[in-house]
Amino acid sequence: MAVKPTSFDIAQLAGVSQPTVSRALRGSTAVSESTRKRIEAIAQQLNYKVDKNASSLRLRETNTLALLFYEDPLPDSSMINPFFLAMLGSIVRASAQRGYDLLISMQQFSSDWHAEFEESRKADGIILLGHGDFEPYRDKLDSLIASDTHFVRWGHNSDDQLGPVVGSDNHMGGLTATRHLLSLGRRRIAFVGDCSDHYPELRGRYRGYADGLREVGFIADPALQVDANLTEQSGRDGVAALIARGVEFDAIFAASDLIAIGAMRELERIGRSVPHDVAVVGFDDISAASLTRPPLTTIQQDFTRAGEALVAALIDTIRGETVRSIALPTRLIVRQSCGANPA
Amino acid sequence: MAVKPTSFDIAQLAGVSQPTVSRALRGSTAVSESTRKRIEAIAQQLNYKVDKNASSLRLRETNTLALLFYEDPLPDSSMINPFFLAMLGSIVRASAQRGYDLLISMQQFSSDWHAEFEESRKADGIILLGHGDFEPYRDKLDSLIASDTHFVRWGHNSDDQLGPVVGSDNHMGGLTATRHLLSLGRRRIAFVGDCSDHYPELRGRYRGYADGLREVGFIADPALQVDANLTEQSGRDGVAALIARGVEFDAIFAASDLIAIGAMRELERIGRSVPHDVAVVGFDDISAASLTRPPLTTIQQDFTRAGEALVAALIDTIRGETVRSIALPTRLIVRQSCGANPA
DNA sequence: CAGTATTGGGCATACGTATTCAAAAATGCG
DNA sequence: CGCATTTTTGAATACGTATGCCCAATACTG
Numbered sequence: 001m002a003v004k005p006t007s008f009d010i011a012q013l014a015g016v017s018q019p020t021v022s023r024a025l026r027g028s029t030a031v032s033e034s035t036r037k038r039i040e041a042i043a044q045q046l047n048y049k050v051d052k053n054a055s056s057l058r059l060r061e062t063n064t065l066a067l068l069f070y071e072d073p074l075p076d077s078s079m080i081n082p083f084f085l086a087m088l089g090s091i092v093r094a095s096a097q098r099g100y101d102l103l104i105s106m107q108q109f110s111s112d113w114h115a116e117f118e119e120s121r122k123a124d125g126i127i128l129l130g131h132g133d134f135e136p137y138r139d140k141l142d143s144l145i146a147s148d149t150h151f152v153r154w155g156h157n158s159d160d161q162l163g164p165v166v167g168s169d170n171h172m173g174g175l176t177a178t179r180h181l182l183s184l185g186r187r188r189i190a191f192v193g194d195c196s197d198h199y200p201e202l203r204g205r206y207r208g209y210a211d212g213l214r215e216v217g218f219i220a221d222p223a224l225q226v227d228a229n230l231t232e233q234s235g236r237d238g239v240a241a242l243i244a245r246g247v248e249f250d251a252i253f254a255a256s257d258l259i260a261i262g263a264m265r266e267l268e269r270i271g272r273s274v275p276h277d278v279a280v281v282g283f284d285d286i287s288a289a290s291l292t293r294p295p296l297t298t299i300q301q302d303f304t305r306a307g308e309a310l311v312a313a314l315i316d317t318i319r320g321e322t323v324r325s326i327a328l329p330t331r332l333i334v335r336q337s338c339g340a341n342p343a
Numbered sequence: 344m345a346v347k348p349t350s351f352d353i354a355q356l357a358g359v360s361q362p363t364v365s366r367a368l369r370g371s372t373a374v375s376e377s378t379r380k381r382i383e384a385i386a387q388q389l390n391y392k393v394d395k396n397a398s399s400l401r402l403r404e405t406n407t408l409a410l411l412f413y414e415d416p417l418p419d420s421s422m423i424n425p426f427f428l429a430m431l432g433s434i435v436r437a438s439a440q441r442g443y444d445l446l447i448s449m450q451q452f453s454s455d456w457h458a459e460f461e462e463s464r465k466a467d468g469i470i471l472l473g474h475g476d477f478e479p480y481r482d483k484l485d486s487l488i489a490s491d492t493h494f495v496r497w498g499h500n501s502d503d504q505l506g507p508v509v510g511s512d513n514h515m516g517g518l519t520a521t522r523h524l525l526s527l528g529r530r531r532i533a534f535v536g537d538c539s540d541h542y543p544e545l546r547g548r549y550r551g552y553a554d555g556l557r558e559v560g561f562i563a564d565p566a567l568q569v570d571a572n573l574t575e576q577s578g579r580d581g582v583a584a585l586i587a588r589g590v591e592f593d594a595i596f597a598a599s600d601l602i603a604i605g606a607m608r609e610l611e612r613i614g615r616s617v618p619h620d621v622a623v624v625g626f627d628d629i630s631a632a633s634l635t636r637p638p639l640t641t642i643q644q645d646f647t648r649a650g651e652a653l654v655a656a657l658i659d660t661i662r663g664e665t666v667r668s669i670a671l672p673t674r675l676i677v678r679q680s681c682g683a684n685p686a
Numbered sequence: 687c688a689g690t691a692t693t694g695g696g697c698a699t700a701c702g703t704a705t706t707c708a709a710a711a712a713t714g715c716g
Numbered sequence: 717c718g719c720a721t722t723t724t725t726g727a728a729t730a731c732g733t734a735t736g737c738c739c740a741a742t743a744c745t746g
Contacts, residue, residue: 006703018702018703018704019703019704019705021703022703022705023705050702050703053701053702053703054704055702055704056703057701057703058703058705059703059704
C-alpha cells in the first residue's frame with residue numbers, strides 16, 4: 001500500500017462525494033441505508049481509517065485522555081510507585097471502554113507538563129496521579145484552572161479543593177486498621193508514616209488511627225509515630241528509629257504497604273517476630289502484599305474502582321457536567337502479619 | 344481565556360504573517376533573530392501552544408509512539424503482567440527523552456488493535472508487548488507489515504522474525520541459572536515453565552537449562568519438567584504436579600519470578616524448606632522478587648535497557664533505518680532461595 | 687554606483703475531515 | 717399528475733499549521 005486512502009478515495013469508488021462518506025461513516029441519519037452499506041464495504045476493503053488528526057482538528061476534540069505522574073521521581077526515576085502502577089491498568093481499561101485513548105507522561109521529564117497536553121490539543125483532559133500534596137504545584141494547578149483545562153486528580157478529599165478529586169476514604173481506612181489491631185489485643189500501636197501536611201492522604205490515615213485509639217480511651221502517643229515517605233527504605237528506617245527511641249510497641253500500622261514491607265524486614269533483621277512480637281498492618285494492598293512472609297494484612301484500596309472513577313469524573317468534566325469529589329471505601333484484608341490468622 | 348490563540352493571533356500582534364510565526368517557532372533560519380525573539384516573547388506571553396493536530400496533519404507525523412499489550416488478559420483483566428509493568432516506566436522515560444509522547448492500549452479491548460494507531464495516524468509506530476508467541480497473531484502482524492506500519496516487539500529472537508525484535512538472551516539466562524544451581528551441588532533440577540513453541544522465550548530458557556545440564560554430562564529429564572504459564576498459580580500447580588509424579592528434585596529453575604514465587608509457596612505449604620530441601624531460581628527480577636521469604640535468587644532482565652532499546656529501535660525504524668534485532672544480556676542476582684547465601 | 691547575491695518574509699496552498707447551506711431527488715397527498 | 721414535503725446528496729468552506737515559490741529589501745562586489 002503506497003499511501004493511505006482518504007475519504008475522497010472512498011467517495012470516488014462509491015460514486016458519491018466526500019462529505020457523504022464522512023456522514024456515512026459517522027452514522028449520520030442523513031444518508032440512505034443502501035449508500036451507507038456500500039461505503040462501509042468499500043472502506044473496509046481498502047482498510048480505510050479516519051485520520052484522527054484531521055478529524056480532531058475539525059471536531060476540536062481528540063478523544064484522548066492524558067495521564068500525568070507528577071510525583072517526585074524515586075531514586076531510580078524509571079520506577080513508578082507500584083500503587084499507581086496498579087491503578088494504571090484499570091485506567092487504561094476504563095478509558096478504552098469509554099472510547100478514549102490514553103496518553104502517558106511523567107512530570108519529571110517535562111517542565112511544562114501542565115500545559116503540554118490539553119493546550120496543544122493532544123488530549124481533552126488530564127488525570128493527575130501522585131502522592132503528596134499539591135502545594136508545590138499550586139501555581140501550575142491554578143494555571144490549569146485559569147486556562148479551563150479539564151482535569152481530575154487522585155488524592156485526599158480536603159476542603160480547599162482545587163478541582164475534583166478522587167481518593168480513598170483514608171480516615172476510615174486508618175480507623176479500621178487501628179480497630180482491628182486493638183481488637184487483637186494490641187495496645188502499643190506505632191504509626192509509621194508522615195502525618196504532616198505534606199501528605200494529606202497519610203495524614204488522613206493517621207487521623208483515623210488517632211480516632212481509633214480515642215475510641216477505646218487511648219491517646220495517640222507522639223513517641224509511637226515516625227515519619228516515613230512511601231518507600232520500603234523509610235519503613236526500615238522507621239522501625240530503626242522506634243528502636244533507637246527505646247519505645248515499646250506491639251504493633252505497627254504502616255501508612256503504605258511498601259513502608260510495612262520495609263518495617264517487617266527490619267523487624268526480622270533485629271529478631272522481632274511478626275506477628276508474635278509485633279503485629280503489622282499496611283495500606284494499599286499492592287500485589288506484593290500477599291507475597292511477603294508472613295503475608296501482609298492491609299487496608300485495600302480499590303484500584304479498579306479508583307481508575308474507573310477517575311476516568312468517569314474526567315469525562316464528565318470534559319462534557320461540562322459538574323463533578324463532585326468522591327472518597328472510595330476501603331476494605332480490611334486479613335492475612336497473617338496481624339496475627340489474626342494462624343501462620 | 345476564551346479560546347486558544349492561533350499562530351494568526353501571534354502574527355497579528357507581532358506585525359508579521361502567520362507563516363513567519365510558524366517558521367520562527369520551528370527554528371527556521373529564514374527568519375531574523377530580532378523577529379524570532381519578538382514572536383517568541385509574544386507566544387510565551389499568550390501561552391500559545393502549537394496545535395498538534397494541525398501540525399501532525401500538515402507534517403504527516405505525530406511524534407507519538409503507541410504501546411500495545413497484546414497478551415491474553417489475565418483473570419483480572421485490569422492486571423498487567425508485572426514484568427511489562429516494570430518495563431513501562433523505562434519506555435515512558437525513553438520516549439520522553441527522545442521527544443515522543445506515548446499512547447497506551449491493551450489489545451483485549453479493541454479488536455482492530457493492529458490498525459488502530461498508525462493507520463489512523465495517532466502514532467508513528469507501535470511497540471508490541473506480550474509474552475507468548477505470535478502465531479495467533481501472525482495474520483495481524485502480516486497486515487502490519489503489509490501496510491508498512493512501523494513496529495518493534497518484545498520477545499525472543501528467532502529466525503522466522505517478523506519485524507525487529509528486542510529481547511533478553513534467554514538461552515544464556517537459562518544456562519547461567521542452571522550452572523549456578525549445579526555449582527551449588529544440586530543434581531535433580533526441575534524446570535517449571537512451558538517449553539513448547541507457544542512461549543518462545545520460555546523455550547529459550549529451557550534450552551539454556553538443558554544445555555547447562557549437558558555441560559556436566561546430564562541430560563534433561565522430561566519427568567523434571569512441568570508446563571506452567573506465567574502466573575503464580577501455575578507455579579504452585581507445577582510443584583504439586585512434580586510431587587504427584589513422585590519424582591525427586593533438589594532444585595527448581597522457574598521460567599519466571601511469578602512461577603518461582605508460586606512454587607516457593609507450594610513448597611512451604613507441603614513442608615519442604617527453601618533453600619535447604621529445594622533451591623529455587625527464578626527469572627525476571629520483578630520488584631517482588633526481593634520481598635519474598637527467602638528472597639528470590641533470579642536471572643535479572645534489564646528493564647531499563649529493554650525499554651530504551653525498544654524505543655530506540657522503533658524510532659530508527661520510523662526514520663527508515665534498518666534495524667537489527669537485539670538480545671540483551673541478563674544477570675544472575677544471588678539472594679537466598681538458592682542456598683548460596685546464608686539465611 | 688550599477689548590478690548581483692543574499693536575506694527576510696508574504697502569498698497561496700495543502701494536509702483530511704466534518705458541517706452548513708442549498709439543491710436535487712424521492713415521496714406523499716389530493 | 718402537479719405541488720408540497722421530506723429525504724438524500726453535493727458544493728463550499730473551516731479547522732490551524734507548514735512549506736514552496738516568489739518578491740522586496742538589504743548587503744556585497746567590482
